[in-house]
Amino acid sequence: MHFVTGGAYNGKAKWVRSFYGVTEDHFWQSAYDTPKVPLDVSRFYGNVVVLEGVEQLIKGLTADVGLEKWRAIWGSLLGIWQSWENERQDRTVVIIGSDITKGIVPLEKEDRDWRDVTGWAFQDLTAAADRVDVIWYGLNQQLK
Template structure:
């Protein structure tokens, strides 16, 4: 798994498309396009799956569950996705998430919970990823 993160509108999508030569055979699932949180990739035999907008899927989870349940649910999804990727050498999973954890702490409890859950989830994604890149201004910095 490759985790790509960075600020909003900093070129994460373009960098992934260029780096992986994304084509019509790859599977791009985006929370920004109202795609639901994917739970099962088993019908996809090989190729690249790109999951974009992780922070929005996490926001949806925080609307329905308390923080620890969100993190537990999220880690189950990560394990399912990693199982899919590891089952075939021709599979690659790329996860893209916008960093919302910097700046002023939100006043509203629900937004603080979303920020906290996102920070924890990004830590979990980074820990389980083979590679992590931060994209700022279209430039990558590999941190793992």
């Protein structure tokens, strides 16, 4: 699993496309277009699967199941995606998430909760990932 993060509009998707040579032959789901969590891995195709906008998936998940249950479900999702990846040696799941955990703390409790939950989810994702890159202004820095 490969986690790619960084600020909004800093070139994460462009970098992933270039790094992996992503074409129409690869599954790419953007939560900015389709906010549904991809549970059905039978829909995945190609050897590289990209899940973009994971912070939006996290927001929807916490809205659907609440703050008490989200982490167990999030762990299950990571396991599902890792299992698909591990079925074949040439598979990679790339998860792209904008870092919303920095800057001014939001005034609304709902937004503060989303920020906190996203930070915890990104920690889980970093622990599960084989590789982690931060993208700033189109340049990557590999952290793991």
